[in-house]
Amino acid sequence: MGKPANLLLLLLAFWCCVATTQAEVGSVQQAWIQELFPKATRIEDKQTDFPVYPVYQLNQLLGYAYESRDISDLPGFSGKPINLMIGIDLEGRFTGVRVMDHHEPVFLHGLGPEPMINFINQYNGRSLTEHIVIDSSRTGEPSTNGVVYVDGVSKATVSVIIMNDTILSSALQVARHKLEGFAQAPAARAIEDLYEPLDWQQLLDKGYVGHVRISQQDAVRVLGTSLDSYPDLPEAEGDEAFSEIWYAYINAPSIGRNLLGDSDFERLMNSIKPGEQVMAIMSGGIFPHVPDDFRPGTVPGRLSLEQGGLIVELRDMDLLNGNYHLQAQGIPEFQHANMFRVGGQAGFNPGAEANLKISAELPRNHLITDNATFEVPLTFPANLFEVVEAESPLAAQQNREPIWVGLWKSRWHSIVIISLALVVLTVFFARQKHYTQYPKLVHRFRWGFLWFTLVYLGFYAQGQLSVVNIYTLFLQIHDGFDIGVFLLDPVIFILWIYTFISLFIWGRGLFCGWLCPFGALQEMAAWLATRLKIKQIRVPEPLHRKLILIKYPILLGLVGSAFYSLTLAEQLAEVEPFKTSITLYFWRYWPFVLYAVALLVGGMFIHKFYCRYLCPLGAGLAVLGRLRLFSWLERIEKCGSPCQLCKRRCGINAIRTEGSIDYDECIQCLECVVILRDEQQCVDKINNRKQKQRAQLLATDATATDVGFTQSPRKV
Template sequence: MPGRLLLLLVIVCFFPAAHGALDEEKRAMIQELFPKATEIRDKLPDYPVYPVYQLQELLGYAYESIDLSRLQGFAGKPISMLIGLDTRGRFTGVRILNHHEPVFLHGLGEEPLAEFISQYEDRSLTEQIIVSTSGNRSGKDSDNNVVQFDGVSKATVSVLIINDTILSSALKVAREKLEGFSQEAPTRAKPDFYEPLSWSELIDRGYIGHFRLSPGDFEQKTGFRLSDYPEMPQPEPDEPFTELFFGYINAPMVGRNLLGDEGFSQLKERIGADAQIMAVMSRGLYPHLSEDFTPGSSPDRLGLQQNNLAVEIRDINVFNENLRLRSDSMPDMERSTLFRVGGNAGFNPGAEATLKMSVTLRKNHLVSDSTTLDIPVVFSEELFETVEVAPRQEDTRQPVWVGLWKERWLTISILVISLTVLTVFFARQRTLSRHPKLVHRFRWGFLFFTLFFIGFYAQGQLSVVNIYTLLLSIWDGFSLNVFLMDPVLFILWTYTFITLFIWGRGLFCGWLCPFGALQEMAAWLGEKLKFRQVKVPEKWHRRLILLKYPILLVLVGTAFYSLELAEKLVEVEPFKTSITLFFVRSWPFVVYAVGLLVIGMFIHKFYCRYLCPLGAGLAVLGKLRLFSWLDRVELCGKPCQHCRNSCGINAIHKDGRIDYNECIQCLECVVILKDEEQCVDKVLQKKRQRQANILATDVG
């Protein structure tokens, strides 16, 4: 018994150490992040970081991102990374430990992911890192603290999640373990502190900050001579080189005096209660924004730092006729801007900060001189009160998806308008189907729009991956933020889910699936090339359409057992190869996708009908539809088979009933039913009417 107690005591004492011990593979990776390291210690018991030393000198810390940030990736699982951070707050590198992002695992490959994370090496937390998805070259933007990283255009969501994970976790480590990064007691604006004041009174009392630099002082400070720069105009008498005014708009003393009561209320309503806004106004030879500044973006000449950290600032572009910065005796300004401040680093308005103004003067198109002006930002203590408990940073900062939706506003607008048009068309299908040419032209026009805009351009191909990502998210703890990261997919899924209960699966499968549109075009090409169209016998067709349901069950079930295996099996969908990667992929995937399209030239929409697990999932939900829009008449199927013979996807039974589980809502049968020259029922009606007219004439 004493021996067992001793063994238990040893286990209790040494288990925490063993739990934080490094395995050799991870130790080797940390050595790569810190090549000069002579000692890599085990994970600290009080904070999940691995201290790294060169002899007795602390080089920095390595840590696993999953210990500090569990933001879910696009596949519904966190992306685990090993990150190195030196004592100055610079990244020594990033290594991927584990991830489930499908676009990298079985799409673009790991190389673009490795290239993206390599950009963090030697970058600092004092810089504002912005991931660009527009192909901008990585590097510093001018000479301020904004750094543009090259994103991965077909993996926007994944790289933004990676960036957010890296920055948010690194900030936690810096504030906990590095000198000079600790936060002061948080403050907020006093909500009831206000009195009407003039412009000069706001400045004299320190409610608005002021910085002025004359041309002579600028030359003396920098050693530049303004006459050496042809683009720089000669200053007027008493004209400053630059003069800045700045204020914390959230403080009613500042916001109400500059915007007026109505404007202040309007701004708060538009930006939300948690957003922090700083006004910056400038005049002189060199204002704080360049002439080619893009509204709604981060400023090209101005950065903000606090506690040695770069604080994100971004123009909110809200000025209009009713919302302007104005005050009694306020001088004319060259540029006026309202910036949202915060980002991952947050912003403490009552603490000291620094505006860093980048100045670049060109001698010619090849040679330029640059410098940075440090402008202290200190507001009067009277404006603020101390907050006893600091709010959690993750809860107060703007979610990543908000910026994504703003960035893609034009794509979102076009998509929403197109879905509205499609909805109106379907709601009025019984009327519009009287015009066959209109229906056919609209359908083919929309299919081209779906393939080229929704598919190739907006990357809006829905996938069964999205289904089991949702199920895994519900299983592990649902977060809507993950799905909002891709606005196009979110809008399409929301629209598809709603319309499932109105029209069934057909609205998506027949109109909004890019690969489905590609199959329609392949089938049309096959007919034009006079390929023999194979009609699958009814007996075999009814059996083959059931294949997609076990495929769906296997994929979803496998995802709960092994996400890695499910990610491989999901290649049964050719969507990634054809739509996401434009067939630029290793040959087995290309052969498979092209093979399905070739088969579709002989058997109409072969993949959709028999193999598509996404179609199976939508068909299951589509059983809950509330309406049956496609009209039938007494002669349909008894004996008329015209609609059935014209249905390329074979979704009409021999007795005339429509199989909504298979129907893609092409509306061909509706057009036939309304056409007096094609519908047998209407032909017979016209024939009986003619006979009745002849009989009436004879009797008369």
């Protein structure tokens, strides 16, 4: 066989191998990976030691692609993980991110996929050596200390935070396992029983506390000009340092116990989570590690930590504010001292070399600003640590602070305001017998609270509960309950807990009548109808009793479809207009807007039409509300027979002809209780008052007659 034939056979064998390998990869994965690496000619099968696909151009390794679910199992807002195909090159740069599968409702049928795609496209070309932070207000700012700001999606905060964490945490794991420049030294941890009492000078002498001094001459050499050129710098006193830094790894008992004292060290170690690391940074000089106006609890702008080519997050713990004190014998006074939580997604290995970086942005005037970075080597003595086995990617992920903790911290103001509002509402309902004696007070309070529910709770805090939450709960119970899924949105979680508890006390109506933003919007549409003098349609009682049953099969259909197909259930959940009206402010594809507006217009003719006949969430709450402990809305014997005033005034027709309350339909507006307690409205009270007045008149006439009878003989 000649050389051409041999060459042909060789090429055929090569292409067969490629075809076989690509078949093993799978056509779907191959297509996604090809998008991330357009120059790829060979995509190898997923490796067994670490779940990545090596990508080649001929025989040159371009990088790795992987599915995020193989490395990170963070659940999305829907309770299901967001599966991403992520590409990373040999320099630790993202070649792209693609969404393979997700169940985030706001992107499926709310905002649509475009905002999600725009968000993940921001990672293209970004490097793992950068600290990527979601902050829409700072998007486009130049990178400072390796921090890069990306634009979030305002209506999908939870989803984008989860995607960001999934992308970065999984990529870091891939880099450390597969990229030479990012390989970690063997993990180290402080030896827990290693301790000897030391004073401040001994800590310095042993290297347990690191110390670096950047002189004025060093600063001038780096900046290239005299410090007098910078009017914002304080004037140096004599040979005062430009910056003087002390650093200490608090987790090591020989350091932490000596700096904090025995009791405070134990208290701190018991208060942090397993695996959390704390570092103390102290400084002085004319340019300390934080400015005078540094905000506690945040990331320092001047100071950064780098290890293994990655930016390691430093976040102030706001502990040296009176709760803890640095108290080693002989310790000097510092200009600034902070204790930082160290690690973040990149993690931190105290047994490996690292660098503290001090970044100076010094304006000469309003036009010219000089920038300089001073690197401080950071090392601790090896005898303080022991080598530990590296954690698996999923184990490392589980040991990090849960995402929901950061979300609750970031929304603390909404949590406080909503909690206070719920306390006020609870007091009002608990003392309704007292307050309903004052009709004007009740009406004003109700309308004030409805405005709060619509504007703050709904439009601002995005606290609209949905039937989606119900079948997410059922799916979680079916698949293995994880409360972390529900804690991702603190506002929704607080409202659900409060609603669930109130169902067993007062029934469905507390939520539907007071805490549902779309319900509040319907109330306002009905009020507008009265001002426009639109004639209300009174649905005949027999027909009304049949129509209120429609929402129950809708609920069953939605819950049942969720077990068949979550995607189908999310599509069918569009029967709720909540996403269109409250989440998206009616800014959506026109059929959805038309549907939501039609329901509101219908509610102007038939009071709260959607709530009464179509709402699956209301149906679910009504079912649970039947387990309530009290039928607490007061009724009297004459309610319904002969008096029908409350029934006629009840806009939602939740009062039966015989006068009893239908708690499955009642929204607890308290109007019937106000009428019952009002001397001028309640027929029973009016009749009793008239009877008393007649009795008094008869008694007066009788007295007058008796007086006249006894006086007449005297006249004779």
